[in-house]
Amino acid sequence: MTYRGRFVTSRARYAVGVLVAGLLTMPSVACTGGGPTAADSFTVGLLLPSRVVPRWEKSDRPLIEQQVKRLCPHCSVTYANANDDSTVQRQQMIAMITKGVRVFVLGTTDNRALRSTVQEAHNAGVPVVAYDRLAEGPISGYVSFDGVQVGTLQGRALLKAMHAPPEGGTIVMMNGDPTSPNAAWYKRGALSVLRGEVRIGRSYDTPGWSTDNANANMTAAISALGPGRIDGVLAANDAMAAGVVSALKSAHVRHLPPVTGQDADLDAVRRIVSGEQTMTVYKSFRAEAEAAAAMAVALGRGESLRTIATTTTDSATTHHIPSVLLTPVAVTTANIKQTLVKDGVYTITQICTPQLRAACAKAGLTP
Structure with a gap:
C-alpha cells in the first residue's frame, strides 16, 4: 500500500466535521412539504467481518448506524456480520445488491476473496467504502488508521x-x-x-x-x-x-x-x-465511523469525496482511492x-x- 501524503488527526476531524455540518444544514425536500427524494432516501449496506473481536458489534455498528441517520434522516442501514466467513460475506453482499442498496460500507473478512464481489457491486453502480480493512477491487473510498x-x-x-x-x-x-x-x-x-x-x-x-x-x-x-x-x-x-x-x-x-x-x-x-x-x-471508533458514514452518504447522493478524503491510498488493484487515515494512540x-x-x-x-x-x-x- 502507498500512502500519498501524511494524515493529521485534527485535519481529518476538521474535514469530516465540515462535511457533517454541511450535510446537516442542507435543506431537504421533506422540509418543503414534498417528501424525501431518492437522493435523500436510500439504503446503506453495512457489512462487518467478525463477532470474535468485540469492537465490531459493540462500537462500529451502532456508531455507523447512528451517524448515517444523523446525516441522512430518511436513509436506512441494512446490516450483516460475516462471522469470519468470506463465502458468507460474499452472499450477504450479493443479496444486498439484489435488494437495491445504494452504497456499501464494507469491513472485509478477506481483502482478496471479496475482490470479485466488489467488482460486481461496481458493475451494478453500487460504490463501496472499505472500512478499517482495505478490500481489493474498485473501491470508491477507504477509512482506517495508519x-x-x-x-x-x-x-x-x-x-x-x-x-x-x-x-x-x-x-x-x-x-x-x-x-x-x-x-x-x-x-x-x-x-x-x-x-x-x-x-x-x-x-x-x-x-x-x-x-x-x-x-x-x-x-x-x-x-x-x-x-x-x-x-x-x-x-x-x-x-x-x-x-x-x-x-x-x-x-x-x-x-x-x-x-x-x-x-x-x-x-x-x-x-x-x-x-x-x-x-x-x-483507535477512535467514533472518528472512523463518522468518516465512513460521511463517505457513504455523500456517495449515495452521487457527490464527490473531495471534501472528506484527506489523502489517497493504493491497493493491489486500485490506485488513488480517496482515503481518511486516522492516527492511533x-x-x-x-x-x-x-x-x-x-x-x-x-x-x-x-x-x-x-x-x-x-x-x-x-x-x-x-x-
Whole structure:
C-alpha cells in the first residue's frame, strides 16, 4: 500500500466535521412539504467481518448506524456480520445488491476473496467504502488508521516495558490474520522498531485474530522456548493478547512478560490496570465511523469525496482511492483517563470492578 501524503488527526476531524455540518444544514425536500427524494432516501449496506473481536458489534455498528441517520434522516442501514466467513460475506453482499442498496460500507473478512464481489457491486453502480480493512477491487473510498504506525506504537511500548534485558531479550510475535492487509502493516511497523533490538524466538500468524488460536500458538512457543525465557510478546490485538496471557498463566509463569494489544477492548483495559497486559492501541471508533458514514452518504447522493478524503491510498488493484487515515494512540495505565475515559469509551465504573479497585486507585483511576 502507498500512502500519498501524511494524515493529521485534527485535519481529518476538521474535514469530516465540515462535511457533517454541511450535510446537516442542507435543506431537504421533506422540509418543503414534498417528501424525501431518492437522493435523500436510500439504503446503506453495512457489512462487518467478525463477532470474535468485540469492537465490531459493540462500537462500529451502532456508531455507523447512528451517524448515517444523523446525516441522512430518511436513509436506512441494512446490516450483516460475516462471522469470519468470506463465502458468507460474499452472499450477504450479493443479496444486498439484489435488494437495491445504494452504497456499501464494507469491513472485509478477506481483502482478496471479496475482490470479485466488489467488482460486481461496481458493475451494478453500487460504490463501496472499505472500512478499517482495505478490500481489493474498485473501491470508491477507504477509512482506517495508519497500520504501520499501530505496529510502531506496539513495538516501542514493548521495548520500553522490557527494560533492556540482557542481550536484547527474546520475544514472541503473535501476528494477525494472514488474509488481512492490516496484519502485514502492523507487523511491518513493529519490525521497524524491534529488528536488531531483540531476538524473535517465535513468530506466528493467527487466523481469525482468534483468542483460541493465539492461545495455541503461545502454548507452542512456551514449549519450544521455555516459560522463563520469554521476555515479551508482541500481540497484534487484544483478543490475541487474551489468549497469550491465558497460555502464560496455564504454564504457571509467575511474572508475566510485557504483552501488547490493540483495539482498547474493555477486558484488555482491565488487564492493563491489573498488570497482565502492558498496553493497547486506541483507535477512535467514533472518528472512523463518522468518516465512513460521511463517505457513504455523500456517495449515495452521487457527490464527490473531495471534501472528506484527506489523502489517497493504493491497493493491489486500485490506485488513488480517496482515503481518511486516522492516527492511533498508545494507551497504558498512565493515560487511560486522558484517552478512553475522556472520550467516553468507558467510564471508570466500567473499568474498575471491585477486584480492581486497589489497582485503579494506584493508577489514578478514581471518579
